[in-house]
Amino acid sequence: MSHIHIPDGVLPIWLVVIGWIATAVILYLCIRRVRNVQLGRKIPLIGIVSAIMIVGMTLEIVPIAYHINMSVIAGIVLGPALGFISVFIVDLMIAMFGHGGFTVVGLNTLVVGTEAAVGFYFFHAFLGLLSSSKISAGLSAALATMLSLIISTSLMIGIVYLSQVNPEKILHVDKENFIGKVFSLGPHRENEKHEMQDNKIDIETFAKTVFFLGMFGWILEAVISGFVIRYVSRVRPDLILSEAT
Amino acid sequence: MDIGIIDYFANSGEGLLHRASPLYKIISTVFVLASIVITNDFIVLLSIYLMLASLVILARLPFLKIISIAAYPAIFAVLFAISSWSEDWIIPATIILKALCAALAMVILIVTTPYPSVFSSISPFLPRVILEGLYLTYRSLFILLELMGNLLRALRIRGGLSPRRYIKNISNFASGIGLLLIRGFDLSERFYGVMQVRGYSGKIAEEERKRKLGHEDIFPIAVGLFILSVSLGARLEDDFKLYGIYLLTLSIVFVCCSAYYVYFHNSTRGVFWKR
Numbered sequence: 001m002s003h004i005h006i007p008d009g010v011l012p013i014w015l016v017v018i019g020w021i022a023t024a025v026i027l028y029l030c031i032r033r034v035r036n037v038q039l040g041r042k043i044p045l046i047g048i049v050s051a052i053m054i055v056g057m058t059l060e061i062v063p064i065a066y067h068i069n070m071s072v073i074a075g076i077v078l079g080p081a082l083g084f085i086s087v088f089i090v091d092l093m094i095a096m097f098g099h100g101g102f103t104v105v106g107l108n109t110l111v112v113g114t115e116a117a118v119g120f121y122f123f124h125a126f127l128g129l130l131s132s133s134k135i136s137a138g139l140s141a142a143l144a145t146m147l148s149l150i151i152s153t154s155l156m157i158g159i160v161y162l163s164q165v166n167p168e169k170i171l172h173v174d175k176e177n178f179i180g181k182v183f184s185l186g187p188h189r190e191n192e193k194h195e196m197q198d199n200k201i202d203i204e205t206f207a208k209t210v211f212f213l214g215m216f217g218w219i220l221e222a223v224i225s226g227f228v229i230r231y232v233s234r235v236r237p238d239l240i241l242s243e244a245t
Numbered sequence: 246m247d248i249g250i251i252d253y254f255a256n257s258g259e260g261l262l263h264r265a266s267p268l269y270k271i272i273s274t275v276f277v278l279a280s281i282v283i284t285n286d287f288i289v290l291l292s293i294y295l296m297l298a299s300l301v302i303l304a305r306l307p308f309l310k311i312i313s314i315a316a317y318p319a320i321f322a323v324l325f326a327i328s329s330w331s332e333d334w335i336i337p338a339t340i341i342l343k344a345l346c347a348a349l350a351m352v353i354l355i356v357t358t359p360y361p362s363v364f365s366s367i368s369p370f371l372p373r374v375i376l377e378g379l380y381l382t383y384r385s386l387f388i389l390l391e392l393m394g395n396l397l398r399a400l401r402i403r404g405g406l407s408p409r410r411y412i413k414n415i416s417n418f419a420s421g422i423g424l425l426l427i428r429g430f431d432l433s434e435r436f437y438g439v440m441q442v443r444g445y446s447g448k449i450a451e452e453e454r455k456r457k458l459g460h461e462d463i464f465p466i467a468v469g470l471f472i473l474s475v476s477l478g479a480r481l482e483d484d485f486k487l488y489g490i491y492l493l494t495l496s497i498v499f500v501c502c503s504a505y506y507v508y509f510h511n512s513t514r515g516v517f518w519k520r
Contacts, residue, residue: 003321005318005321005322005344006322007281007322007340007341007343007344007347008278008281008282008343008344008347009281009282009283009284009285009343009347010340010343027372027375031372031374031375034374041434043374043377043378043381043437044381044385044430044433044434044436044437045430045433045434046378046381046382047378047380047381047382047384047385047433047437048381048385048388048389048426048429048430048433049426050378050381050382050385051382051385051386051388051389051429052389052422052425052426052429054248054382054386055386055389055390055393058248058317067321073426077426085374085375085378086378088375089375089378089379089382090382092379093379093382093383095351096351096354096355096360096363097251097314097317097318097348097351097352097355098315098317098318098344098347098348098349098350098351098352099317099318099321099348100318100321101344101347102278102347102351103278103282220415223415223419224415224418224419224422225419226419227415227416227418227419227420227422227423228419228420228422228423228426229423230420230423231419231420231422231423231424232423232426232427235423235424235427236427239426239427239430
């Protein structure tokens with residue numbers, strides 16, 4: 001739900017450009033940070049984690065328009081820096097399927113990358129708190145996923161709010177053109193000017209819808225992440241506990 | 246989404262677009278995306294969509310399959326479109342049409358161009374770690390899809406996915422994903438090691454990128470430029486919108502002519518494609 005699915009050409013150019021610049025700067029910092037890490041071993045891991053994320057993102061839960069991101073798993077397994085790089089790779093590749101719009105890849109990387117990075121820190125914080133418990137890794141991952149998704153979804157809603165999206169204004173829809181005249185189903189309004197001003201996307205309704213539908217998805221994603229990390233921590237604990245960058 | 250089929254189309258196709266250079270197809274796609282960004286006219290967007298649909302036909306791709314792959318991202322745009330509803334259907338419809346056009350343009354690129362060629366063309370703009378990550382992700386997708394098929398089969402055979410045992414099913418499925426992660430990592434690491442032993446240094450198909458403009462490249466560039474000029478015209482000149490209906494008619498004629506040429510005039514239809 002935190003992945004921005006706004007098509008190309010709807011968000012204002014300045015916001016899209018800021019998204020790309022911020023992503024480029026963070027990617028630069030991430031690449032600098034991992035320069036001293038033995039990447040020969042990490043790159044296959046980036047590949048497989050990104051592939052799992054792509055598969056997760058392309059499986060849609062239709063009734064709630066949700067897809068799982070698995071970005072917190074990426075953050076936990078790869079660490080915040082490589083996790084962010086992995087998220088960029090995933091966003092770039094799924095944009096090639098037309099998923100989410102190509103121009104919003106920058107903003108999407110910021111939102112989902114935050115999810116991965118924050119997830120990593122939450123996971124280790126919870127792991128410290130629950131270290132005595134036998135199910136600490138799985139439970140920590142589930143809680144970290146839940147909190148990260150709440151934060152990233154809020155960030156996504158913040159971006160939509162920041163854009164002050166007024167589709168009618170941004171899209172410059174001319175109601176007097178051919179299609180407007182011939183096919184318009186709505187009545188012609190006398191107070192159209194007044195309505196144009198109030199016709200912003202209803203951010204409150206948008207936020208309520210996203211949070212309500214997202215809640216089911218968050219729980220599902222938290223449960224899946226918890227079980228995945230529990231399994232990996234039992235079979236290959238070195239992948240998640242000692243090697244994260 | 247069947248990524249395997251997309252890859253099959255990209256590598257096995259012999260249509261008009263398959264023969265064009267990846268670099269010029271990317272440039273053409275950028276033109277189309279720019280057109281979608283700058284135009285907000287419903288008729289122009291509908292015309293662009295129909296022109297792209299005719300490219301699918303001309304590329305001898307299975308029409309309904311490609312259209313359905315490209316329609317998938319629009320499901321997510323619906324939520325945003327509904328939030329923008331204001332008694333008039335034209336704004337949500339324009340938003341959804343923008344999503345459909347952008348998705349179809351990107352899908353046409355990837356079903357006519359193998360991923361490694363796309364990565365190779367954009368490699369000058371990407372750091373090595375990202376380029377290698379893209380290539381390994383692409384390779385890992387196929388490793389993962391194969392492993393996932395085996396895993397689901399094994400889960401079903403051993404009763405791991407039973408009706409009405411939702412928590413147990415999720416637990417088994419998630420453990421399966423954990424297993425995929427570990428197995429996929431091992432296979433991917435081995436694959437990367439083999440590549441390095443064979444001299445891989447982060448550069449893929451360099452010669453593809455340096456190709457000069459050939460006669461096969463003129464068609465995608467011409468289509469991209471035409472779509473861009475139509476969008477610019479609609480954006481800059483208000484009177485242009487009066488001719489929108491002619492543009493729409495032209496697009497419909499273009500679709501019909503493409504369909505006639507490929508399906509009735511050409512005896513090789515459907516030979517190359519996996520059904």
